[in-house]
Amino acid sequence: MNKGIIIEEQGEKTFDFISKFLNTEDKSMEVVKTTTMFNILKLTENKSGIVNLNKINDIKKMNDFFKVINQKLEEDGVFIGCVETKVERRRRLFKKYPIGIAQIYYLFDFIFKRVFSKLWLTKWLYFFVTAGRNQVISKAEALGRLVYCGFEIIDEEEIDNINYFAVKKVKYVDDLKEPAFSILFKMNRIGKNGKLINVYKIRTMHPYAEYLQAYVYSINKLEKGGKFKNDFRVTTWGRFLRRFWLDEIPMIVNLLKGDLKFVGVRPLSEQYLSLYSNELKEKRKGIKPGLLPPFYVDLPNTIEEIMGSEMRYLNAYSLNPFSTDVSYFFRALNNIVIKRVRSN
DSSP states (O other): OHHHHHHHHHOHHHHHHHHTTOOTTOTTEEEEOOSSSHHHHTOSSOEEEEEEEEEGGGOSSHHHHHHHHHHTEEEEEEEEEEEOBHHHHHHHHHHHSOHHHHHHHHHHHHIIIIITTTSTTTHHHHHHHHTTOSOOBOHHHHHHHHHHTTEEEEEEEEETTEEEEEEEEOSOOOOOOOOOOOSEEEEEEEOGGGOEEEEEEEOOBOTTGGGGHHHHHHHHOBOTTSOBTTOTTBOHHHHHHHHTTGGGGGGHHHHHHTSOEEESOOOBOHHHHTTSOHHHHHHHHTSOOEEEOTHHHHOOOSHHHHHHHHHHHHHHHHHOHHHHHHHHHHHHHHHHHTSOOOOO
């Protein structure tokens, strides 16, 4: 029964993807095609799996919908759904219309359905006109929302220009504070003595991207310089800001507050810091992080080289704090100005 419905609605490839994670003949799994929570809430018992064949682009209150799915799944239950991502949407429009018309259409489509839907002043107009249907969603936002709502990403696959995802329930969620979408935001980072500090930056990633750090590392590892390889969470304009450190300007607030010093190891998230050796973690605890890291002096490529660079700096700083920071400042300045080293 379920097999026939899935193949008729979405095709053989989609059925093959779903079959990797769920037994479609299992009576404890449910296949729906809905945009409303009502059709999920009416399920009489918790399910081992729920498949929604409707794109999440048409769901007005996505987080609430995902939370209801979460509640209706058994422990470790699987939810499979689909989304037309921003990239896939652009591809579809440019295939449908001549290039000149497609560029104009895509620009206004993006402004109204992506920008207006996020701004406080225009959000009401967007939902009044569209009722929340056909939203423009990045892959990072779609997957990030799922993690935020208590799921772990198992797999994803693009089929016929639609991104299908399979996620597993890992925790129950109830009331969650909605993340802010403002261009200026704060990130939780580890400061001196292991204290959690808020580091201010200009947003360079898609909404909800911060919930995907572990997932991105698991699929892409790190590239040269210690950044995540092929990081789809970063926006196009965000890459420009990062290249010229413009996103880090608000960190001056942290400098004035005393959370950071001018030269020092980079303030890291708990997930990224977990990649470091225990010895380096302990070394880091005794000294404030900094705005200008030793990375720009040694230009390391791998995570091992980054750890070695930070260890050399910390050892030198513990012996001669002032002269070490002065030396690192001018050596970093030389690499930035003369060698034109840039952040990724």
